[in-house]
Amino acid sequence: MKVPIVLAALAAFALLRLLRVNLLVWAGAWWLGIYLLLRFGFTAPIPSSVIMIYMGIVSLAILAYVSSSQPRRDEVAGPLVRFMTEKRYTPLLAATVVAIPALAAANVYVRMNVPVEPPLFSRTVHPASPADITVHDKRIDLDAGENPFRHLEASDPQEFRRHVENGRRVYYQNCVFCHGDTLAGNGMFVHGLDPIPTNFADAGTIPMLRETFLFWRISKGGPGLPDEGGPWDTAMPAWENFLKEDEMWDAILFLYDFTGSRPRGREAGTK
16 A cells, blocks of 8 residues: 555544544545545555445445434534525535536546557567566576476376365455456456456467466566566556465466466477
């Protein structure tokens, strides 16, 4: 998270508490504060479709709270009734009545007239991985390394299946929302992402990649892409912050097992 934005939000709420504002202002402040936190408070951008879902939940929660008792309903309704009925607010009320549909129309107009522009520079879909990375204070050799559990496929099939099933759990708890139930890049949040998530079911994707490449992309996410991989407006988080190393390797095993693909082998060096 972006600490300055979080601290600014906390300071604003502290000021409102000192001013002893009424419940209506508190409700608006909470709604706006949560929106700003979701929109600007995270290093990896959250898709607009996801923000809309969260804000819908927040709106319902705030509405339920302010309407949960008669005193709360009166405290919220009082300022609104005065604003709409007292003559001194008539010019401001008229401006509000005009401004709300005007802002909605302007928003639609802006969205419909966004120019289609090429990227600032060429983007490589599968950028070259570094020679090694550090995950959980451990060096991972991406060039010479292998999935530490891949050998179990031949030496201990039962244990291998255990890792695959654990990878299934990891995927459906964390990745399914963007990459989809069938791994086809068609999850519920796909329309808010640019570019859309990788279609793992496509024969031109993960069969062309080594497992260490996938481990790099999963562990480091969108924030870990090199310059040649951008511009990249992606919500892919750095999963090393949420998953154990074994869980990421297991998820990779599941990707290949589910799609019936084989990972690309390490090419022999030229002589």
